[in-house]
Amino acid sequence: MADSTGNDNGTLRQIAERAGVHVSTVSRVLRREEPAGGWSAAALRVLAVAQEMGYRPNLVASSLRTRRSRTIGLVMPRLTDFVVSAICQAIESAARYSGYHAMLTTPPDDMGAQMESVDYLLSRQVEGIIVTSLHRDDTVFSYRMAHLPVPVVATNRHVGPEIPAVVGDDFNGGYLATEYLLKLGHSRIGIVAGPRHASTAYDRLLGYRKALADQAKPIDEALIIHTDFEAEGGVVGTHSLLSLADPPTAIFAVNDTAAIGVMGAARQRGLSIPNDLSLVGYNDIPIVAQLPIPLTTIHSDLNNMGAAAVQSLLAAIDSGKPQAKVLPVSLVVRSSATAHA
Amino acid sequence: MADSTGNDNGTLRQIAERAGVHVSTVSRVLRREEPAGGWSAAALRVLAVAQEMGYRPNLVASSLRTRRSRTIGLVMPRLTDFVVSAICQAIESAARYSGYHAMLTTPPDDMGAQMESVDYLLSRQVEGIIVTSLHRDDTVFSYRMAHLPVPVVATNRHVGPEIPAVVGDDFNGGYLATEYLLKLGHSRIGIVAGPRHASTAYDRLLGYRKALADQAKPIDEALIIHTDFEAEGGVVGTHSLLSLADPPTAIFAVNDTAAIGVMGAARQRGLSIPNDLSLVGYNDIPIVAQLPIPLTTIHSDLNNMGAAAVQSLLAAIDSGKPQAKVLPVSLVVRSSATAHA
């Protein structure tokens, strides 16, 4: 092996030598479509030699020279969460469609680690960055993110207005879920509210509060349990809620995975869903439609979110300031929630 | 913005000018630990200027010069599958730990698209490649993959011996699952067998066959249904199985997501798990422990798999040929399978 970077399928120089032309000629020939008058004799030799050698352009060298990497950087902690990986895949696909490539990092979900990833991506000369896991409460990081030398788009979660965001309408989603449970006659509705630092969770909680307020229902802070986004968090949160003196008759879990945890906890307590406890989740990840008790949940279009984030970022790379966007969500009624007696 | 690649936090040259030294001095100072005798006056100026400018090294330029990218390429279709994203995250973390970075591509799960990703990664000068979605039946692609200019490690799925693989013991896993159902008294055991092209699915099926053969049970090919890995596949497969004249009393789904689909189909038919139908899954993804009916399944250590794949690849980058490895799996008994009357 010539070196560790595997560039032993030839260089422009080697092609030039074998084809008896100058390097610059090789470069031009390989980057052009066939001219109107057809390839010249020299060009044909170049093409043949390149083909025979299995030439692969060295994008590292080319980026250095052109000062364009055609690459966007992704900072996506919690990749094992379906929501995140679905957005990631959508971004990759949309970027590829536009002639870009995505460079992923999946650091731990704390801002220090995320900042390291950002620095790494910038060192790699990405032309823009998409972040999915901003923390609402970290103003220092937000400030730094808002003053990067390349455009930045937040997706999934957002922070302040300094960082343009492409997100789902979490407030409305939280409102819809809660309103639905209220309409079913529930008045004590617990919420497995996720972490405070995630705007997704936070905004859904705001929607919950608004829906209750709109119906002039009192808000019992004891019914609001902050957890993480994992199934285990749903389990723990549910046990807290159901241990209250006056437990809820319905639970809104701000994400589907936690909702599955709610199901687990209900089972452990011998409670049946939806008869003993109504449940609404959030995201409509594929499996929840197939659960033994199909989950009523809020649907968000993650593909669309990823694509819109890319579109906004690429536009900003060309022009300047990225466009923010809020995508609609909808309630999907299945069978995990039912009318309260 | 100076250019689209955001390198406007200075270059070695700019630092050199402001610090009144030569570029090479800057380069050396910034790459060295503080020497025994402490920094020289010039070095201190360099450090101060670099700090003040917020200098970020241009890794593209440095890779070109050193001919080392310290990057491994990942080809991982189906990133929204928990199994894949968990391996991805484990790889990223293990690579980082060893001073490497992972460059991810997540093309469609066909070999043409995967080959394009490989070419791209090679153009990006990766020092090695990890692939998670090889197809058993594509010998052309396997041949090309085995003759790349950089080391290749397969993980999750494997093909022939030409491509070293770090995989779970799928054969044994399939055997354990089937053996368990046999011990529970089931003799007609259906299998939602996944796609033929995936070695994971295929080997688990082989384990199933062996377990039946070891108990001198006949193998009814009608009980073997090939599907995809999605929940929906489990639904469809289960309906086929349960429509047989002599339907199975137990089902082994070769992955947990499909197993959830089995649950969905059972519900649609008014069948209760495990009373009317026993079920065993595969992978032990986190949510299945929290389902209303906790899933009995085969546990595989995905973190370990990713780490071992990286270890094998990095060793090969230094030495030559990657090491193959088969990781143990274990049966996790929960409540989705019970004794047959």
Next chain:
DNA sequence: TTGTATGCGTTATCAG
């Protein structure tokens, strides 16, 4: 320790 010179592979500019 520091400066000088050179080149990694590619592309852009300019002249012929």
Next chain:
DNA sequence: CTGATAACGCATACAA
């Protein structure tokens, strides 16, 4: 259309 030349930012062998 083609060739010569320089430069992208960085790292290293060598000389001082």
